[in-house]
Amino acid sequence: MSYMDIYMIVPSAFLSGLIWFVILALLLYIAREPAHQTINALSRVLHNALRLSANAVLRWEGWMLQRNKDVLLAQGREAAERMIEREFERIDATVRRDLAEYPALHRQLSEEVILLDEDYQSSIEVPPAPPGWVKAVDAVAKIPAKGDPVVSNILEDIHASLEKASDDAIEQCRKSSRARHQILKGMMPHWRKVGQRLTQVNKNVESLLERSRGIDRQMADYEDIVRGTSRAVRTLSSSSLTQFFVAGFVLLIAVGGAAINFNLIATPMSEMVGGTSRIMGYPVSSIAAMVIILVEIAMGLFLMEALRITRLFPVIGALDDKLRRVILWAAFIFLFSLAGIEAGLAYMREILMQDAAATRALLRADGATEIVQNSHLWITTAAQMGMGFILPFALTFVAIPLESFVHSTRTVLGVLAVMLLRLLNWGLRFAGNVARFSGRMLTNIYDLLIFAPLWVEQLIRRAAREKDAHVSQDEALSSAALSPTITP
Numbered sequence: 510m511s512y513m514d515i516y517m518i519v520p521s522a523f524l525s526g527l528i529w530f531v532i533l534a535l536l537l538y539i540a541r542e543p544a545h546q547t548i549n550a551l552s553r554v555l556h557n558a559l560r561l562s563a564n565a566v567l568r569w570e571g572w573m574l575q576r577n578k579d580v581l582l583a584q585g586r587e588a589a590e591r592m593i594e595r596e597f598e599r600i601d602a603t604v605r606r607d608l609a610e611y612p613a614l615h616r617q618l619s620e621e622v623i624l625l626d627e628d629y630q631s632s633i634e635v636p637p638a639p640p641g642w643v644k645a646v647d648a649v650a651k652i653p654a655k656g657d658p659v660v661s662n663i664l665e666d667i668h669a670s671l672e673k674a675s676d677d678a679i680e681q682c683r684k685s686s687r688a689r690h691q692i693l694k695g696m697m698p699h700w701r702k703v704g705q706r707l708t709q710v711n712k713n714v715e716s717l718l719e720r721s722r723g724i725d726r727q728m729a730d731y732e733d734i735v736r737g738t739s740r741a742v743r744t745l746s747s748s749s750l751t752q753f754f755v756a757g758f759v760l761l762i763a764v765g766g767a768a769i770n771f772n773l774i775a776t777p778m779s780e781m782v783g784g785t786s787r788i789m790g791y792p793v794s795s796i797a798a799m800v801i802i803l804v805e806i807a808m809g810l811f812l813m814e815a816l817r818i819t820r821l822f823p824v825i826g827a828l829d830d831k832l833r834r835v836i837l838w839a840a841f842i843f844l845f846s847l848a849g850i851e852a853g854l855a856y857m858r859e860i861l862m863q864d865a866a867a868t869r870a871l872l873r874a875d876g877a878t879e880i881v882q883n884s885h886l887w888i889t890t891a892a893q894m895g896m897g898f899i900l901p902f903a904l905t906f907v908a909i910p911l912e913s914f915v916h917s918t919r920t921v922l923g924v925l926a927v928m929l930l931r932l933l934n935w936g937l938r939f940a941g942n943v944a945r946f947s948g949r950m951l952t953n954i955y956d957l958l959i960f961a962p963l964w965v966e967q968l969i970r971r972a973a974r975e976k977d978a979h980v981s982q983d984e985a986l987s988s989a990a991l992s993p994t995i996t997p
Contacts, residue, residue, distance in 0.1 A: 537955065538962035545952050552948025559941030563934050570930040577923035578742055582734055584916055585745040589731040596724050600717065607713040614706060621699045628696045746920065753917035759910035767802050770851070770900045773893065774798045777857040802904070805847050809905030812840040819912045848901040855897035859890045 518525045537544070733741040779794035786793040814825040815837035825836060863886070956963060 534959045534961055538959045548948050548951045552944050555944035556941045559937045563937035566930055566934040573927050580919050581742055581745040582737055585734045589734055593727050600720050621703050625696055625699050628692050749917045749920035752913045753921050756910040756914035760914055763907045770802055771798050773897055774851055774854040777854040805901040806904050808840045808844040810908045812905055813908035819908045821912055848898045851897035852894045855893040859893055
């Protein structure tokens with residue numbers, strides 16, 4: 510029996526469809542109440558399940574926000590402590606370098622001041638004392654001559670003696686002034702030394718004051734981080750995103766340098782380890798070249814860690830200074846040896862390229878032996894050897910952006926996780942509301958399919974209500990008509 514045999518109740522398809530519609534409408538009308546309950550229950554179940562899921566996601570979001578805040582504050586506290594520690598180390602070095610010489614500087618300044626004081630005392634002008642016979646001569650000179658030639662001659666002699674004494678006194682005063690000027694001239698180097706030393710002291714004090722102000726600012730930031738203020742969290746979040754992009758850009762540059770280094774040593778490595786051997790489908794020469802580069806990067810990480818520039822391996826940083834220096838020198842020796850090996854491989858690569866060029870020239874010339882020698886070929890060889898020696902040391906500094914990238918990646922991943930959780934929370938709430946209103950919509954659609962029975966039911970109920978209303982009205986009128994006969 511086919512579907513059409515079941516469908517065709519009467520020969521007319523339209524009448525059959527109409528009959529089926531009436532039958533289904535009646536069936537749906539009969540099952541209207543349990544169908545509505547089922548639809549409403551299903552919509553409430555979906556809505557409640559999605560709402561509970563959204564609340565769970567909201568709690569995860571809060572946990573992730575708190576986790577991001579804790580990570581940011583921990584990283585910021587560690588960075589601030591490191592910066593403050595470095596500033597104190599610089600201040601300690603400055604104090605040891607500059608202020609440790611302060612006793613010697615004070616002694617030198619005291620000596621210079623004593624010398625200046627002695628020179629000053631020596632340069633005080635002491636007027637020559639007048640001779641004792643000047644008053645007697647002055648009294649004799651006041652005796653009137655009155656034309657006596659003897660007295661006149663005596664007075665002339667006295668006058669000449671006074672002029673001579675005056676000239677001697679003036680000459681002695683000039684000599685004394687010249688001596689004082691020489692003393693003052695000798696004080697100039699002492700003044701300059703004192704001025705230079707005081708200027709140096711002023712610079713040292715200003716440097717200490719500037720560093721102390723920097724420490725005050727860093728301590729204020731550190732206090733904000735410890736208190737976990739929102740300003741500190743915003744600042745650290747912005748700083749982490751900046752470090753993530755900057756460190757990622759530097760790492761891309763480092764990857765480019767590693768690729769160049771790989772191409773520089775891959776060809777000669779095929780001559781050393783064999784060009785036909787393969788491991789898991791990859792040439793052994795390429796794997797060996799990659800291993801050398803990775804070992805160089807690892808040695809660079811250990812070197813930076815031993816220098817306490819990075820803190821990727823706390824175990825190395827916690828070692829005592831003697832053992833840490835051993836690791837430092839071991840890493841440097843390995844790195845230097847690998848750099849030398851790469852320089853040799855670069856030289857070998859140039860020789861292989863020359864041999865290949867000579868072979869191609871012989872094949873093109875059909876047996877001719879003329880090979881053009883380039884006099885400037887040593888420049889290319891030296892450049893390749895220099896690159897092979899320098900690139901391993903350059904890759905050492907990858908540790909610095911790598912540390913920033915690793916630390917900032919935790920924050921960036923946390924921010925992305927929060928964004929995904931918020932998007933998931935919004936999607937679950939949206940789906941819950943859609944489920945709730947879909948139940949109402951399905952009940953309305955259900956009633957729309959059985960609108961005819963519902964219309965009939967409504968007519969019947971309206972007629973019943975009208976009949977009940979007429980009965981109530983008749984009863985009220987009968988009660989009103991009987992009320993005067995009953996009332997006395």
